[in-house]
Structures are given as structure tokens and as C-alpha cells.
Amino acid sequence: MFSNGKVDIEVKNTGGNIDRHFPTELKRVKSTSRFWKRFSHNIPALLGLGIIFLVLAITLAAPSLAPYDPKLQFDEGLTPLGEPIGPGDLFTLGTDSLGRDILSRLLYGGQLSLFIALSVNSITLLVGTAVGMISGYFGGLVDAFLSRVVDTMLAFPGILFALAISTILKPGVGVVILILSLTGWTGITRLVRGQVLSLREREFILAARAVGVKNRSILLRHIVPHLISPLIIVFTLSIPGIILGEAVLSYLGAGVPPDVPSWGNLIQDGSHYYRSAPWILLFPGMAIFLTVLGFTLIGEGFKDASNPYSKYSK
Amino acid sequence: MKLVRYIIKRIVGALFVLFGITIITFTLSNLITDSITATYGIHIKPEQRELIKNQFGLNDPLPLQFGRYVWNAIRGDLGNSYRTRTPVMESIIKVLPNTLLLAVAGLMAEILISIPIGILAALKKGSVLDRLILLVTLIGQTLPIFGGG
Secondary structure, eight states: OOBOSSEEEEEEOOOSTGGGTSOOEEEEEEHHHHHHHHHHHOHHHHHHHHHHHHHHHHHHTHHHHOSSOTTOOOSTTBOTTSOBOOSOSSSTTOBOTTSOBHHHHHHHHHHHHHHHHHHHHHHHHHHHHHHHHHHHHHOHHHHHHHHHHHHHHHHSOHHHHHHHHHHHSOOSHHHHHHHHHHHHHHHHHHHHHHHHHHHTTSHHHHHHHHHTOOHHHIIIIIIHHHHHHHHHHHHHHHHHHHHHHHHHHHHHTOSSOTTSOOHHHHHHHHHHTTTTOTHHHHHHHHHHHHHHHHHHHHHHHHHHHTOTTSTTOO | OHHHHHHHHHHHHHHHHHHHHHHHHHHHHHHHOOHHHHHHOSOOOHHHHHHHHHHHTTTSOHHHHHHHHHHHHHTTOOOBOTTTOSBHHHHHHHHHHHHHHHHHHHHHHHHHHHHHHHHHHHHTTTSHHHHHHHHHHHHHHHSOTTTOO
């Protein structure tokens, strides 16, 4: 089988005596469909996909599924002593310390956390890929300069940077996205730069340059397609990290406003009451765990599916 | 000769990073807090405020303030802390030995743990141990910088 990297030609027998030795049919199989074929044999990955579909469906249906307004504090939500109520018939998953329904907060919180995760990922992907490509492809002074910029960003301790920015700009969803993007884009830049550095020396790039294709075209049309595979893997695998990062920011008080629910917020609230009211911590914790698990499985599945030597190839 | 050029390039790069960090720190610390309130409290009359500003040169254009900051910093004068009213350099030097100890210890622990584990994982490629190590590494990598705690 020969390949130019994008399309493979598979040789297929149609049976019969002579056909056993001489292929009578050449079938063009795109590497993308082989990718999905390998993915479909990967049971843990399919499980991950199922989990994430479930999580997405449930959180997106929050307006219709949530029994109550997530920000509303109920008098019935607290015992006569003012303590939160556990899971019961009025409040399916119990209430938190202010009498708010946990199930509703969980559903709306999922929306927010996933939104933040996807936004941060998209921003870091765009910025990181752009910088990484320019740095890796053009080399020389540009590369040196951009690498120094990356080093400057990395020199700052993340927590201090996060706290500083959240002090300057009032805490909110946008600020959280900003902070997580600023601390996250360097990872993708490094990855992309490495990939581009190795791609730059491949024959088809050299051929394109010899023929006179402009740099911009080479970057966009020849290099980017080869970046898609590792980028998708990084994209899925960093979502758990971002969700947890948002949780940490909320724990530090630099996250979303306390009345707006997000899984990070719920964890922060719950951690104060883990002895007396463990359900406040338990359910968001389970939700984060499931989501992290799902995305990790999918990411691992992508990694195995794009590797032709993995055990899922046939 | 080549080594000298390489060293020079690295030093210039490091200076660049240092400069970048200085600019960002200066900007952030100016944006975070009003230094007069931080040093003297909130009960400052406006006339006193003007006096203090003129005395410390806080009415000068920002690039001039930045230049003064860098000039002093190179000479080891980082100003006085808002909280303790003592020179910042003193505080830094006081805790420097402990910080260095922590950093070196962390580095050694990192090397002593990760290199053998990496070699082990590579030797037993494909085994359960290998996949377990890969899993732990993966989890560690995807956590954000401040999420590990």
C-alpha cells in the first residue's frame, strides 16, 4: 500500500480461484473513514462517546429538565435549623447551604462549565496554532522572538497571574475564560511548533516551495491538514483540565459570581459542608468525574484510532 | 566560536524574557492597587495625596516611572513592601535559602522519580504497568498549572 498521507488505496479481492492471487478490484479508502472504523472497534472510546452525548444532552436540556430556578433560595430548602436538606421528594438531589436546589444547579452548572471549557479550548487552539505555525515554519528571528514571548508567559506562576487578573477585572465568566486561555495557549503552541518543524522538511513541502507556492498557501493548505489529528486529540484531552481549572478558580474566589451555578462553584460550596451535608459535594463531583472520564476515553480513542499500529487496526 | 555565539544568543533571549516579565509585573502591580492607599491606608486627605505623589514621582509619565523602577531594581532597590513597610529586597533575601532548597529538592524528586518510571514504562511497553504509567502522566499533563493541588 502506498500513501501520500491523505488517501490510501486498498486492495480488495472479490473471491474465486484466480482472484485469490490477482486483485480484481482496487478500492479507494480515505484515511478518515479508516480512522472512524478503528474508533468504532474501540469499546472504551465508544463508551466515552456515549457518556459525553448523555452529559451534553442532559445539560443542554437544562431549561426543560431543571425543576426549579437554580438561583432561587427556598425556605423549604432548609431545615428549621437552617441546614440543607438531603436528597428527597421535594428536592431530588437535595439543597445547598442557601436552600437552592442542587439538581437545577447541577444542570445549569453543566451548561456553564462545558461552555467555558469549549470556549477556552477554541481560543487556545486558534491562538496557539497560529503562533506555533508561524514560529515553526518561518524559524530564525521570528521563531526566537515568539519563543521568548512564550517563555515570558510561562515564567509567571499561574495562580498569582489568575488572582491578579481577577482583581483587576471583576470576576465573571469572561474573565474566567480569559485567565484559562492565557495560561493554556502555550501548551498548544509548543505542540504545533514541534509538528510544523518536522513537517517543514517533508518532501511534499519542499516540492511545493520549489514549484513556487506562496508561504501562506503552504501553511493553510498543506500544513494545517496534518495538524488536525494531534490537535483534535489535545482538544478533547484538555477539556477535563479546563473544567477542573475553572473549579480551582472558583475555589480561590476568582471564578464566576457565587450565585451563578457552575460545577466549580458547586464543588467550592460543597467542600465546606462535606461532613454535614455530603450530597452538596457528591453530585457535582460525580458529574465532573463522569465528564472527565468521557472526554479522556474519547481522547484516548482518537489517539489510538489515528495510530495505524495500534491494536484497533484490522 | 560557535559556542560563544550560542551563549550570546541565549543570554540575549533571557534578557528579553526578563524585560517582558518586568513590563508585565510593573503593569499588573500598577493596575491592581493604588499604591498610596496600600502604603498609607484610606484616611488620606487629597492634599496629602498630592504631596505624596509629587514626592515619589507618581505624577510622572508612566514610561519614566517604569525606567526609574528598572533602574532601581538593577541596583537592588525594589522599594518597600505595602504590608511590612520594610525593603522588599530584605524579605526576598530572607526567604531565598528556603525557596532554593524547595526548588532543588523538587527538581531532584522529579528527576529521581520520573526517569526510572519512564525507563520502566518503555521497557515494559504495552504491559499493564506501562498503560497505568501513561494514564497517570496523562492526567498530570492535562490538569491546568494550578489544578494539581
